[in-house]
Amino acid sequence: MTEFGKALSISETSIPGLLIAELPVHGDSRGWFKENWQREKMIAAGLEDFGPVQNNISFNDAVGTTRGIHAEPWDKWVSVATGRIFGAWVDLREGSTFGAVYTAEIDPSRAIFVPRGVGNSYQTLEANTAYAYLVNDHWSPDASYSFLNLADETAGIDWPIPLADVEISDKDKAHPRLADVTPIAPRKILVLGAGGQLGLALRARLGDAAHIEYATRAELDVTAPGLAGARRWRDYGTIINAAAYTAVDTAETPEGRAAAWQANALAVAQLARISDDNGITLVHVSSDYVFDGTAPGAYTEDDGFSPLGVYGQTKAAGDLVVQTATRHYIVRTSWVIGEGKNFVATMRSLAERGIDPKVVSDQIGRLSFTRDIADAILHLLESGAAHGTYNVSSAGEPQSWADIARTVYRLTGHDPARVGDVTTADYFADAAGPVSPRPLNSVLDLAKITATGFTPRDGAEALAEHLGV
CATH class of the missing domain: 3.40.50.720 (NAD(P)-binding Rossmann-like Domain)
Known part of the structure; x- marks a missing residue:
C-alpha cells in the first residue's frame, strides 16, 4: 500500500552504494502525484548526481512476473509508477561484498539507487505493475554484463511467490549460479x-x-x-x-x-x-x-x-x-x-x-x-x-x-x-x-x-x- 505524506529521505543498505529512498507522495480524491526524480532535492538528501540519460518502463500484467538477476555497467534509479514489487539486489562486483543480498518491497512511495555492478531483480506483487528506471548510459553491445540465477542457493533469496509458480523467461532461468558468475570489475x-x-x-x-x-x-x-x-x-x-x-x-x-x-x-x-x-x-x-x-x-x-x-x-x-x-x-x-x-x-x-x-x-x-x-x-x-x-x-x-x-x-x-x-x-x-x-x-x-x-x-x-x- 502506497504511503502518503512522508518526507524525502535516502538511506544506506547492507550493500555499499545501494541506497533506498522514501519518496513524498501527495494524494487526494483524484489520485496522487510524486516527484519521481528531482535532481536538486535528491542530491541534497545524499544521492550522488549520477547523470541519467535514459528512462525505461517495464509493464507487467500479472502478479508474480519475475525478472533478473541482471548486473549492468551503469547506475540505475529504480521506482514503481503503479503497482508494487518485491525487489532483490545482489552485489556482483569484485570485492569483499560479492554475493551480498538486499531485499525490499517497492511501491510508488519508495525508490532505490542501484550502483553499477549490483544485480537487479524483481517480482510483481500486484497486477498491472509499471516498473520504471533511469540509467546513466545508453545500451551498448560492447558493454560487460553479469547475471545470476534467480534460484541461486548461495544468495538464498526468499521470494514471496515460489519461483516454480511464476512467469520467468527461459533466458533468466539459464543464468549461472554464484560460483560461476564473472564479477564486474571496477570502473x-x-x-x-x-x-x-x-x-x-x-x-x-x-x-x-x-x-x-x-x-x-x-x-x-x-x-x-x-x-x-x-x-x-x-x-x-x-x-x-x-x-x-x-x-x-x-x-x-x-x-x-x-x-x-x-x-x-x-x-x-x-x-x-x-x-x-x-x-x-x-x-x-x-x-x-x-x-x-x-x-x-x-x-x-x-x-x-x-x-x-x-x-x-x-x-x-x-x-x-x-x-x-x-x-x-x-x-x-x-x-x-x-x-x-x-x-x-x-x-x-x-x-x-x-x-x-x-x-x-x-x-x-x-x-x-x-x-x-x-x-x-x-x-x-x-x-x-x-x-x-x-x-x-x-x-x-x-x-x-x-x-x-x-x-x-x-x-x-x-x-x-x-x-x-x-x-x-x-x-x-x-x-x-x-x-x-x-x-x-x-x-x-x-x-x-x-x-x-x-x-x-x-x-x-x-x-x-x-x-x-
Whole structure:
C-alpha cells in the first residue's frame, strides 16, 4: 500500500552504494502525484548526481512476473509508477561484498539507487505493475554484463511467490549460479603521462591490475580530434592527467608556445569535457607557475592566478577548464622530484664529478616528491574528499634551490660549501635562448590537504630517503 505524506529521505543498505529512498507522495480524491526524480532535492538528501540519460518502463500484467538477476555497467534509479514489487539486489562486483543480498518491497512511495555492478531483480506483487528506471548510459553491445540465477542457493533469496509458480523467461532461468558468475570489475583508471616522473610513481603505487591503464602521448594523443570516440569512456571512473608540457624556457619560443598550449590547455579541455559527459573523476596536476611569486607568504588554493610566462599561462588555462568538470581534483605541486632527470639528480651528479656549481638562491619553495604526489592523489580518490583544488608538496621549512643543493652535497658525502649562491637574474644573464620568468616564491600552503587526513612528509626526511642515505 502506497504511503502518503512522508518526507524525502535516502538511506544506506547492507550493500555499499545501494541506497533506498522514501519518496513524498501527495494524494487526494483524484489520485496522487510524486516527484519521481528531482535532481536538486535528491542530491541534497545524499544521492550522488549520477547523470541519467535514459528512462525505461517495464509493464507487467500479472502478479508474480519475475525478472533478473541482471548486473549492468551503469547506475540505475529504480521506482514503481503503479503497482508494487518485491525487489532483490545482489552485489556482483569484485570485492569483499560479492554475493551480498538486499531485499525490499517497492511501491510508488519508495525508490532505490542501484550502483553499477549490483544485480537487479524483481517480482510483481500486484497486477498491472509499471516498473520504471533511469540509467546513466545508453545500451551498448560492447558493454560487460553479469547475471545470476534467480534460484541461486548461495544468495538464498526468499521470494514471496515460489519461483516454480511464476512467469520467468527461459533466458533468466539459464543464468549461472554464484560460483560461476564473472564479477564486474571496477570502473577503469586511466593514467596519462605514464612515462614521466609522476606517471612512473603512479604505476608503482597503483600496480598492474586489470582495470588500471597507462598511456603515453604516443599511445593516446589527447589533443587529437575524435578523442571522445577513442575509448568507451563510460567504462572509466577516473582519469589522472600526469601529462604536461614542462619545458618552461622552450615554451617561450614560437614552436614551444604552440606545443605548450596544445598539451596544457587544449588537451585538458578535451579531458574535462569527456569527464563531465561520462561521469568520470578527472585528476589534474597543476603548478606553482600559475602564480607570479610576489605573495608575502604561502599560496593557498584560493589565491588568484598571475602567471609570468607562457608555461604558467597554459597551466592556469588548464586549471580553469578542469574546474568546469563536475568531478575534479586539481593537485597543485612545486619543484617536482621523482625518477629520472631532475634537480636533485643533477646536483648529485655534479657533486660526484667534482663540480662546484652556483645555484639560484632567491627562489624559495619546497620540493614535491612524486611518491608523495601519487599518495595524495590516491588519498583524495579513496577518501572521497570534496572535489576541488589541493596544494601538495613536502612539508617543513621552505628553502632556496641553493639550500637544497647544499643539502644534496652534504647527504651524499660532499662539502656543501662547494655550492655558491647566485640570483635568478645573474644566473640567466648570459642565456643563449629565451628564458621564462620564474616565481621567486613557490611556497604552497598545505592546510587544506592536511585537513582531509593526508600528512605531507617532511622535506628533509623525504630528500634523504630519495637519495638513499
